[in-house]
Amino acid sequence: AHLDRIAAVDGAIHAFLATDSEASLAAARAVDERRAAGEELGELAGVPLAIKDVLVTTDMPSTSGSKILEGYRSPFDATVVAKARAAGLINIGKTNMDEFAMGSATENSAYGPTFNPWALDRVPGGSGGGSAAAVSAFEAPLALGSDTGGSIRQPAALTGTVGAKPTYGGVSRYGAIALASSLDQVGPCARTVLDTALLHDVVVGHDRHDSTSLNHAWPSMAAAARDGVDPASLKGLRVGVVKQLALPGMQAGVKARFDETVALLTAQGAEVVEIDAPHFEYAVAAYYLILPSEASSNLAKYDSVRFGLRVEPEGGGTIEGVMSATRGAGFGPEVKRRIILGTYALSAGYYDAYYGSAQKVRTLIQRDFAAAFDKVDVIASPTAPTTAWNIGHVNEDPMQDYLNDATTIPANLAGIPGLSLPIGTASEDGLPVGLQLMAPAFADARLYRAASAIE
Ligand code: GLN
Numbered sequence: 507a508h509l510d511r512i513a514a515v516d517g518a519i520h521a522f523l524a525t526d527s528e529a530s531l532a533a534a535r536a537v538d539e540r541r542a543a544g545e546e547l548g549e550l551a552g553v554p555l556a557i558k559d560v561l562v563t564t565d566m567p568s569t570s571g572s573k574i575l576e577g578y579r580s581p582f583d584a585t586v587v588a589k590a591r592a593a594g595l596i597n598i599g600k601t602n603m604d605e606f607a608m609g610s611a612t613e614n615s616a617y618g619p620t621f622n623p624w625a626l627d628r629v630p631g632g633s634g635g636g637s638a639a640a641v642s643a644f645e646a647p648l649a650l651g652s653d654t655g656g657s658i659r660q661p662a663a664l665t666g667t668v669g670a671k672p673t674y675g676g677v678s679r680y681g682a683i684a685l686a687s688s689l690d691q692v693g694p695c696a697r698t699v700l701d702t703a704l705l706h707d708v709v710v711g712h713d714r715h716d717s718t719s720l721n722h723a724w725p726s727m728a729a730a731a732r733d734g735v736d737p738a739s740l741k742g743l744r745v746g747v748v749k750q751l752a753l754p755g756m757q758a759g760v761k762a763r764f765d766e767t768v769a770l771l772t773a774q775g776a777e778v779v780e781i782d783a784p785h786f787e788y789a790v791a792a793y794y795l796i797l798p799s800e801a802s803s804n805l806a807k808y809d810s811v812r813f814g815l816r817v818e819p820e821g822g823g824t825i826e827g828v829m830s831a832t833r834g835a836g837f838g839p840e841v842k843r844r845i846i847l848g849t850y851a852l853s854a855g856y857y858d859a860y861y862g863s864a865q866k867v868r869t870l871i872q873r874d875f876a877a878a879f880d881k882v883d884v885i886a887s888p889t890a891p892t893t894a895w896n897i898g899h900v901n902e903d904p905m906q907d908y909l910n911d912a913t914t915i916p917a918n919l920a921g922i923p924g925l926s927l928p929i930g931t932a933s934e935d936g937l938p939v940g941l942q943l944m945a946p947a948f949a950d951a952r953l954y955r956a957a958s959a960i961e
Pocket residue numbers: 607608609610632633652653654655656657658685797911
């Protein structure tokens with residue numbers, strides 16, 4: 507049924523970069539056989555899963571939205587993909603994304619944009635717009651994404667779906683094509699909080715292939731979601747609202763939905779507390795130094811030799827000539843911009859001034875969160891300052907686009923978990939609005955409990 511749905515609507519939505527109905531059906535039959543043989547499979551066995559193209563898979567190509575990896579086939583599955591297969595989930599296709607996960611609209615994909623199922627002239631958010639759109643358009647019930655600065659939560663908000671960024675290190679990054687290793691986190695998305703929690707439970711856990719993977723006994727997120735269903739579970743929950751996240755450019759309809767949700771929380775007996783986080787103001791600036799720095803280093807491996815594309819300059823050339831011709835042709839403009847910013851920020855004379863300062867700001871933001879979580883259990887904010895914007899809206903000033911990430915970036919800088927869930931639509935355009943919840947590191951289950959009550 508999902509393959510039929512993809513065939514019917516994906517021409518208009520373009521959520522998928524690759525599907526292989528033969529491979530998906532064969533995987534489904536194999537799960538049936540495992541079940542027939544008496545294997546104990548979990549609740550998600552046989553359920554189709556869309557996989558962001560940043561995650562490598564053996565059965566379909568993995569491009570990370572870039573021409574430089576066109577047609578690339580990984581010899582191994584990302585750990586999260588292997589775990590999903592072991593639980594009996596079926597890979598139904600690889601989803602579109604901004605090139606190397608750099609962007610907020612999925613318009614930086616080298617393979618063309620994804621369109622928002624709510625309004626085809628709008629973006630689905632990014633960088634994981636393909637996964638969010640696939641789930642929103644009922645092309646897949648579940649999807650995996652990656653969140654470095656909001657790429658699971660923001661597309662969830664813009665497409666009326668649920669998306670979670672786990673605690674940093676909670677879910678393995680092995681086989682997730684790296685963007686910025688100290689910020690990257692793989693996570694689940696779905697149409698309901700419980701479905702998201704069920705997928706979270708499948709992929710969470712220690713992985714010796716990822717040196718930052720946490721060895722922690724995680725409670726069941728699904729149990730927390732089921733436990734939270736009764737809105738009475740909100741009684742006594744202390745909810746922080748950060749002064750600095752009431753962004754000046756916030757759309758009126760987004761603010762209205764958020765305020766209404768806060769009022770509902772109070773009505774259910776939650777205690778709403780205003781939080782001052784003075785360093786959040788510098789989060790975007792710090793992020794856009796740390797991310798390009800780490801990205802410039804991670805992307806150095808696309809050297810025309812080891813992976814994907816190789817372009818020979820006319821009349822042959824030196825090794826350096828081949829590399830620069832390949833990288834010149836294979837990377838899109840946003841990727842080039844960030845490589846240049848990153849190598850500049852890391853260069854000998856500037857390292858302390860830029861990268862070093864950004865790391866200090868990061869610590870101050872972590873302290874703001876620590877002080878806040880002394881007073882509250884969760885922090886709530888709108889996930890994004892606006893609803894989905896028009897496809898093809900070109901912002902001459904990339905800074906303006908970067909500033910839209912101000913609500914989601916702090917959680918990545920601090921390594922804490924965040925979740926976005928739909929809270930209705932904005933009155934001016936009828937498009938979905940998302941609520942973001944954040945909790946201290948390791949308290950992912952708290953998010954599912956609260957989100958499930960709010961849902
Ligand atoms: N919009 C952010 C960026 O462009 C988020 C990226 C991400 O989470 N992968 O960097």
